[in-house]
Amino acid sequence: MVDTELADLSNNMLLGAVLLYVVAMLGYAADLAFTPRPAKARAKELVGAGAPVEGSADDGAEPAAAPRRDWGRFAVVITVFGWLLHAGGVVSRGLSVSRWPWGNMYEFVVAICLAAVAGFLVLMIRNKARYLGAFVMLAVVLGLGAATIWLYQAPGELVPALKSYWIAIHVGAAIVSSGGFTVGFVATLLYLAKARHEEKAKEGFLDRLPGSTVLDDLAYKATMFVFPVWTFSIIAGAIWADEAWGRYWGWDPKETWSFIVFAIYAGYLHARATAGWKGRKAAVVATVGYAALLFNLVGVNIFLEGLHSYADV
């Protein structure tokens, strides 16, 4: 049933991916550290004022042609290689057991990390958000490390309840949205730090990040994009539950917590557009939402008894 050679290949590829992500993280950190800061800030203002038509309102992250030693580009290349290895690890894991590679907690967390890196790469291309790199890499390395140390399970077959094409849809959507929420969470934390930093008008490492408005906007974009995906994941789960358990909603702990996550993030999206809540308060809401998401992904299976317990740790 289990192709052990492919399973070993998967483990080795994932190990390689983690190593590359560590290297990439250092690269992004060097990129942030060695880029001359004040010149960059000034250059950006001049660009903004002199050529109003150039540059969209969305990014404003970094001038396209700023002179730099290319630590950043190096890190991006390493990230892409790491991501390919990571994806290879996920695919070979699936092939080794002839099923979708997210049937237990270990595989699930590994796939979420893959989605998070993919989300970062998209934001980097579309929103020039390379500055997120070091932090996303840190989160992903921690996630993959935790998965390997505490959650690892040898590849194996699924229980009958999980043998359904809905696992691709429901869990797939949960993975994509969790990865996106992770990137949004990283941006939210940076926003909170940066906003505080700006308030105190201090000099320091955080000067190398774009302004708090840009970070806030980026966090919002990431969250806004995946919120419908999360909603869809809940609904797909409900349809599956109706096929498997005879009811589409039964307040199983996993269902309850996915609803809680939905409610908190819905609150965040509203709060951002409400006077008196936008800014830091909304960011705190998003942070609480991410904490609930993490608890739902892992904590519910460990601490609470429910129908999703076969997705064992």
Next chain:
Amino acid sequence: MGLTGWLRWGWRQLTSMRTALILLFLVALASVPGSIFPQRGQSPERVVQYFEEHETLAPWLDRLSLFDVFAAPWFAAIYLLLFVSLAGCVLPRSWQLLQNVRSRPPAAPKRFGRLPQSAEFRSDETPEQVLEQARQALRKRRFRTVADDGSLAAEKGYLHEAGNLVFHLSLLALLFAVGLGAMFGYRGNLLLTEDTGFSNSVAYYGEYHPGHMVDPDDLAPFQVTLDDFEVDFVSSGEQVGQAREFTARMTYRERPGAAERSETVRVNHPLEVSGAKVYLLGHGYAPTFKVTDGRGNVVFDDAVQFLPMDSANLASEGVIKAPDAEPQQLGFQMMFWPTAAPTPDGSSVFSSFPGPLNPMVAVVGAFKGDLNMDSGDPQSVYELDAEKLEMVKVERRAMGVGETLKLPDGAGEITFTGFKEYASLTVTHDPGRVPALVAASLAVAGLVVSLMTRRRRVWVRASAGEDGRTVVEVGGLTLGTPTVEFDDLLRELRPEEPEPEPEPASAGTIKE
């Protein structure tokens, strides 16, 4: 402030975004205890267990409905307030959107400098030409345009608000669909042994949960028989004993006398019949026994459903009641092991595999006397009422298929004749299921549309300048984050070589 004033104030407070947000967070918070404490709706047996383990705390928690969180009055109060608040916010906004769509885009403001996006440039073309070009450029981008004297007003992105409203209205609809299912739906659970059947009526269900509006006489009169049940277990490797597939072959009739059809039911593949669904949720063993009484008559010859004690390897226990036995009624407490194996010290037996590789039973307790089945109180089929029974001393040994145990003093004997399997089934009928799915799908669709589009207005004013060239002003207002569309538009309208401006325009900057 009079009464109406207070009411109006209260309504405004309730329907404000701030209140809605707080209610939303309260719903999230209120759900948490429902995941921490066992819930009667989900696992009543764990509630009972909780009461046993926390004798002083449990009654207090119960008074606060913490074992029925999702049916608790305080939970209902929060979500009903939230939905009223939502309706109070969304319905007027729907009306407003309708008005907006039917009326023209607002005319250009006097000063464009105050708008989030604005620009000014000179053109060699006449104001009319500039406005016509602008109109075409805007139409191409699917703006609605209205020409005023010397200016142009354009608007698009009504889908943003429409999607937003569809999302929220769908949530309201979802609540009604759930309510519909709770009122007109029902759920029944039963254990069905191979070669037996049931009719969709309350009498057959071990547990039956009807909605408030369900008449038990109106259940669809279908009949289902379980012909064969099979489990495929992993037989080696790390996952040994894990079930790979459950297969229940069933035959059914829509009503008595209707044509018989057959269907293979699996987990994730229920049987659909007459608007209801029959789900396979679990399984167990039903060993068969033959009991002969003291007079030599066969007083019991049937399969008995045993309940698994050990969910991994299905060591199970159950009772046999022979009320027809004479001179005294007989009762047995039994154990069943699908794959019996001696414990390492050899003192007893355990089950080493859930499949029936070496099925054995043992009499744990044999009783004679009065089973107390005529008292009128309903009795569990899984327990003996030992009050009027006398325990009979018997040899405790594991018996294979075909083996017989004789009771002392010629009181009778019991033979282990074989075993069948039973399926744990749930029958549900939920008329809210399809409406709920439609509402949920609309909600996601509305959400996606709303988050992908933005309502935006553009104004263009063109007038003759003092130097004879045309002064063109462009202003943009976007609800939400400004889009790059404004810059694209500007690039299109602006002459090729922009002359240096004395004062820098603020295109593309964000003013929040």
